[in-house]
Amino acid sequence: MKQIAKVQKHGLKFDSRLELFFYELCRSENLDFDFQVPYELHPPFKYQGKTVRAMTLTVDFDFQDYGKNVIVDTKGFQRNDNKLKWKLLKYGLSDDNQPHIFLPKNQKECREVVEFIKKLK
DSSP, rough: OOOOOOEEEEEEEESSSSHHHHHHHHHHHHHOOOEEEEEEOOOOETTTTEOOEEHHHHHHHEOSSSSHHHHHHHOOOHHHHHHHHHHHHHHHHGGGGEEEEEEEHHHHHHHHHHHHHHHHH
């Protein structure tokens, strides 16, 4: 499997060039977002006296101030464990507060997501 090169810029570490592209695109459009937001999929628990850590999914971008929450995770390629975590996140979201979730795979899709978010304002 091909290893994605991490990138450092703006004092932050990005998991890919696509993630950096989306970050800079959102900043150029003056969109408010939180970066690298962890969501707890399953709380920690005890098993045979030992603590099992919580299961979390860290999403790249979380937009809260647009009438409805929007979650964006830039993924050129998605591993099987990541697919499972996204299913668990969707399962755990309440019916009355389901966010828009986007997983753009290229720059064109990133631009489309930004246009969608801008229309929510």
